[in-house]
Amino acid sequence: xxxxxxxxxxxxxxxxxxxxxxxxxxxxxxxxxxxxxxxxxxxxxxxxxxxxxxxxxxxxxxxxxxxxxxxxxxxxxxxxxxxxxxxxxxxxxxxx
Amino acid sequence: xxxxxxxxxxxxxxxxxxxxxxxxxxxxxxxxxxxxxxxxxxxxxxxxxxxxxxxxxxxxxxxxxxxxxxxxxxxxxxxxxxxxxxxxxxxxxxxxxxxxxxxxxxxxxxxxxxxxxxxxxxxxxxxxxxxxxxxxxxxxxxxxxxxxxxxxxxxxxxxxxxxxxxxxxxxxxxxxxxxxxxxxxxxxxxxxxxxxxxxxxxxxxxxxxxxxxxxxxxxxxxxxxxxxxxxxxxxxxxxxxxxx
Numbered sequence: 021x022x023x024x025x026x027x028x029x030x031x032x033x034x035x036x037x038x039x040x041x042x043x044x045x046x047x048x049x050x051x052x053x054x055x056x057x058x059x060x061x062x063x064x065x066x067x068x069x070x071x072x073x074x075x076x077x078x079x080x081x082x083x084x085x086x087x088x089x090x091x092x093x094x095x096x097x098x099x100x101x102x103x104x105x106x107x108x109x110x111x112x113x114x115x116x
Numbered sequence: 117x118x119x120x121x122x123x124x125x126x127x128x129x130x131x132x133x134x135x136x137x138x139x140x141x142x143x144x145x146x147x148x149x150x151x152x153x154x155x156x157x158x159x160x161x162x163x164x165x166x167x168x169x170x171x172x173x174x175x176x177x178x179x180x181x182x183x184x185x186x187x188x189x190x191x192x193x194x195x196x197x198x199x200x201x202x203x204x205x206x207x208x209x210x211x212x213x214x215x216x217x218x219x220x221x222x223x224x225x226x227x228x229x230x231x232x233x234x235x236x237x238x239x240x241x242x243x244x245x246x247x248x249x250x251x252x253x254x255x256x257x258x259x260x261x262x263x264x265x266x267x268x269x270x271x272x273x274x275x276x277x278x279x280x281x282x283x284x285x286x287x288x289x290x291x292x293x294x295x296x297x298x299x300x301x302x303x304x305x306x307x308x309x310x311x312x313x314x315x316x317x318x319x320x321x322x323x324x325x326x327x328x329x330x331x332x333x334x335x336x337x338x339x340x341x342x343x344x345x346x347x348x349x350x351x352x353x354x355x356x357x358x359x360x
Contacts, residue, residue: 042151056155
């Protein structure tokens, strides 16, 4: 048996979402079982069935780097700087 | 349209076949050969019960009463539909024989002069294609292995003649009034031709005797029916007001 991952999407809505996985003897049966296992209640209008072997898996350690807070810029620092520049009478855009 | 007695009898027999097969398939809930097959098979069971309900609904306002409240002699199910099949190879073989026949039977009702019946056929055919594909795909893979072949082949040879009962019964009036558009003899020929084409690579040839093997259509029940009927009416025995 091979393992497959199943993805579903509703027309005009969101992107493909992972519905779950299943085991099947081959690709043809995987499609058959995917429909009954994850689509029998019309959960999606489109379905992708992907052999798990075809999925490239990233190194988990690479994903867990220590401090990534500088990648989460929510604009607060810039907004504060502009506010203080304005209150001190400087041209607000000059600093940039 | 007010259905004739012949048309009513045709629908009742078809509905009873669907009720029995749906109920029998459902026996496999949670004990199918593996999880995915369990889900697929019992989802098909539910579809078959849905077909039965649509058909009963054409001839009664009280589906529960018609489905569960008759004397045994008033059921019209084919004996192969009543068969318990508590061995997986039997269940799979009956599924394949039943659904290949069922597709041919629905097709004979497309464009029926009884328009509500034609509409039901149209709706059910979409599901039927999936049921048939499921049965054929699984059988194809099992028959391709020596082990699967040795399990399934004798069961096909034994059960196929019983499935002929799906095509038994008078049809002159039904044809003349346009309730069906394909004679039962022709339906049986189409069904057998499809099966033999499917089995050809696996060296299985089905021969069907001309005499009907069983007489479920005339009101005689098989030995398995009483157990099946006890099971399908178990909830109703506890709560007579329970609904489907």
